[in-house]
Amino acid sequence: VSQSGRGSVFLLSDFGNTDEFAGVLRAVVAREAPGAPVVDLTHEIPSFDVRAGALALERLVFHLGPGVLVAVVDPGVGTHRRAVAISVSSATGPEFLVGPDNGLLSFALDALNGATAAVELQSPALPADVGGTFDGRDVFAPAGARLWAGAKLDELGTPIDPAGLVQLTRPRLDVAPGRLETEVLWVDTFGNVQLSARPADKRHARLGVRVEVVTGERRFEAVEAENFALADTLGLIGDSNGRLALVSDRRPAATVLGVKAGDVIELRDKA
Amino acid sequence: VSQSGRGSVFLLSDFGNTDEFAGVLRAVVAREAPGAPVVDLTHEIPSFDVRAGALALERLVFHLGPGVLVAVVDPGVGTHRRAVAISVSSATGPEFLVGPDNGLLSFALDALNGATAAVELQSPALPADVGGTFDGRDVFAPAGARLWAGAKLDELGTPIDPAGLVQLTRPRLDVAPGRLETEVLWVDTFGNVQLSARPADKRHARLGVRVEVVTGERRFEAVEAENFALADTLGLIGDSNGRLALVSDRRPAATVLGVKAGDVIELRDKA
């Protein structure tokens, strides 16, 4: 297999771009798998926000080519949470996922039709007086690099039952005639508000072109739109990930609505 | 042609580094053009600021080696603005520019002596219920990847007249004996204030070593300098892009002056 035939090493974390943490991940991959193309997906997942990381992975996993995905959002580093590597059966996407077993990978795994096998990664022997608080550097990036370079999954650790991997709760969504109760999954950098509901859910709820948006005590009106530029006040679009999103032309819809990820809002038909 | 002989795929956008948008661009290039070296120029152009993106491209385009430049600052995504790919005749720089036809590429095109040909990119067929609001992922990055991999321009879309590409207004600049009226093009991360005027304009205006800087109601004095360390209060230097810049030693000159990109200021000789 040529090097490009092995695909990329994809990295996602909450390390931020300020410190050298993400840079060290890249350097470890370069050291352990010379020639591996490294693709930074993002390192700005909100600190310790496993759910935000899992949702980002779910959004982007369909767009990845072959390779190994290494994801690190890991508030429990150094505790007894497991470190895992997982194989999936994907025709065109990544072959392996590596990260902490805290649910971070669970939505991406669902999107990829589940794991075909999994191992618990062994912790490396660290030099004396070096703490085990940077598994991204010491465990996950090296494992990803070895898999990219051709190692078999079972060379990296002890086989475990994929059915026992930690799962996150699926986003809230309730569809009824004339109304949708839906979770805010994500507020993006432009302030667009991505919802758990999809265009098909809107059709099932038989919502029309105009909807009432109920957030806690406040109510807004949103109009079906096809893109940002047409969303005069609040627009309800089918977004680029196949979800519904509330948007506002060149303004942050999240600010208009006063909502954040995790909030639950209601959409009601406005006849 | 060897892979390195084809040069790089250069990326610039206003997607920011927080969300996974820029990461998805990188992943799409890796998937569609395995082995292509990806060079991120910046993804932190201010949101929707086409002019800031165009000015950044103008500054950096001379320093690029061969390859394909993909730029996305695109407030009109999903509307009728055209998506374009453009060829240029460059001895050493990029061969193709890809992006929205909203003026973003216009200053770089001028710097590269204009387009030799252009096509309007076809919009891809998206899966049902996936919105067309992420042309970076769906249109521009795939087109850039295909061009890097050897596709001809006319395989990507319908030929259009390069003379009809959208142009941005050139920065304001007025040179008269003893005075320069000049636009603030850019405030960089260190607070340096880049002006549209060049050292030659200063000579044509016959400004001396000391100049008066007039910003709205306020006046300052600046002294000709060669580098940041010598700019005690305000220095006027010829910057690394061949423009004049107002700088202040280890302090943000933009804060001292109270100016931002787009402001017009006047430089007057102070005999």
Added chain:
Amino acid sequence: VSQSGRGSVFLLSDFGNTDEFAGVLRAVVAREAPGAPVVDLTHEIPSFDVRAGALALERLVFHLGPGVLVAVVDPGVGTHRRAVAISVSSATGPEFLVGPDNGLLSFALDALNGATAAVELQSPALPADVGGTFDGRDVFAPAGARLWAGAKLDELGTPIDPAGLVQLTRPRLDVAPGRLETEVLWVDTFGNVQLSARPADKRHARLGVRVEVVTGERRFEAVEAENFALADTLGLIGDSNGRLALVSDRRPAATVLGVKAGDVIELRDKA
């Protein structure tokens, strides 16, 4: 030597990720050394903070594979400070270090057992009216690229005595029975407070499981811990760089303590 056999070009700077400065470094390396894998370590060293850059390099240099390290935190750009390239004798890490001679490289050099040779880099002839204020683009990145591509050190400039390279003051550390006086080296993105003292210093000072932390006028109690999740209030851990660090479970310890890099604090035994 194959391209991957030459290792990577590692980049570190205080240019930030907002402007295109770091992107231009990457583009220059791609242009001058086609095929060179570029590893961004970080570009978010605090502006002009040579010491912060030197400490980051010290932390990460052990984790780098072969290649060339180019580092730019350079408040004196354009003045008489020297630009240098340095060779080191490293079994597995980078072979060359490139940057300003202002101490930025000094801690990394110490970690790599010192320089085997050094040259002062020649300043390039710039086009008329282009200022010499972007040596990252004009001097350091090109030198790094040439070294990666196989140039000898003495092809790049005039040999100088490595003993004359600028050294930064070593971090403050005073160990006495029952107490440690130690400098805050770094507050990371999670608010963890890295100290100059190491676990061995704590043993030499015979500090126990509970210590008093004295910062200026205030006092805190910290408890020995092994990871972040166990640090209920304040924990004192041996961190992943082999230093002591004050941490707090999912809270920024630096905020709790009110300290920043450069502060000196005292740890006292609390029997």
